[in-house]
Amino acid sequence: EPEVTQTPSHQVTQMGQEVILRCVPISNHLYFYWYRQILGQKVEFLVSFYNNEISEKSEIFDDQFSVERPDGSNFTLKIRSTKLEDSAMYFCASRLSTGGGDAEAFFGQGTRLTVV
Amino acid sequence: GEDVEQSLFLSVREGDSSVINCTYTDSSSTYLYWYKQEPGAGLQLLTYIFSNMDMKQDQRLTVLLNKKDKHLSLRIADTQTGDSAIYFCAERKNQGGKLIFGQGTELSVKP
Numbered sequence: 687e688p689e690v691t692q693t694p695s696h697q698v699t700q701m702g703q704e705v706i707l708r709c710v711p712i713s714n715h716l717y718f719y720w721y722r723q724i725l726g727q728k729v730e731f732l733v734s735f736y737n738n739e740i741s742e743k744s745e746i747f748d749d750q751f752s753v754e755r756p757d758g759s760n761f762t763l764k765i766r767s768t769k770l771e772d773s774a775m776y777f778c779a780s781r782l783s784t785g786g787g788d789a790e791a792f793f794g795q796g797t798r799l800t801v802v
Numbered sequence: 803g804e805d806v807e808q809s810l811f812l813s814v815r816e817g818d819s820s821v822i823n824c825t826y827t828d829s830s831s832t833y834l835y836w837y838k839q840e841p842g843a844g845l846q847l848l849t850y851i852f853s854n855m856d857m858k859q860d861q862r863l864t865v866l867l868n869k870k871d872k873h874l875s876l877r878i879a880d881t882q883t884g885d886s887a888i889y890f891c892a893e894r895k896n897q898g899g900k901l902i903f904g905q906g907t908e909l910s911v912k913p
Contacts, residue, residue, distance in 0.1 A: 719899075719901075721903075728903050728904060728905045729892075729901075729903040731901065731902065741898045742898040777844065789852070790847060791901060792847070793837075793844050796845075
């Protein structure tokens with residue numbers, strides 16, 4: 687069964703450093719998402735991406751964040767200068783389309799980011 | 803607002819039925835979902851329901867949707883210890899397909 691894969695599973699970084707979280711969505715999917723979950727809290731939407739551009743972003747997704755689909759298979763989330771409060775589990779998701787017949791968003795296993 | 807609300811904890815005995823409740827706010831949401839998260843793991847899609855339905859059954863899982871009250875529930879029949887996890891409900895917004903999640907309900911199944 688096709689799946690969304692994320693690497694690394696755990697990343698530890700120093701405050702102020704840049705990190706790139708990587709995702710390989712399901713190959714024929716067109717819509718891509720990043721969510722985050724701070725420990726013990728709800729899963730929060732960060733950004734959606736379609737047709738090589740951001741289609742929607744939340745208030746959390748400020749200038750420190752960026753996304754890219756550099757090569758047609760990977761989908762990355764970059765945090766330029768990490769802060770302690772960026773520590774969270776980051777989930778990537780993909781969907782075939784947003785049309786009425788396509789309900790399912792598939793999530794990766796997540797990358798746990800720890801900022802020290 | 804975008805709040806999806808769930809109770810935080812539910813404890814049941816093995817073999818009993820579990821009912822996890824959720825309220826959402828956006829009547830225009832097209833799909834409503836239940837995800838399961840085991841400790842340290844990702845989000846596993848359990849089931850979903852389209853907003854023009856009021857019930858969906860899938861093996862031990864039954865989803866009930868009351869669109870008038872914006873209330874969603876997940877019933878797990880014959881609950882097993884392996885069902886112990888956090889269960890998230892989520893609503894899908896029309897635009898762009900983003901999901902808004904509730905806080906999650908931690909289900910504890912005692913033998």
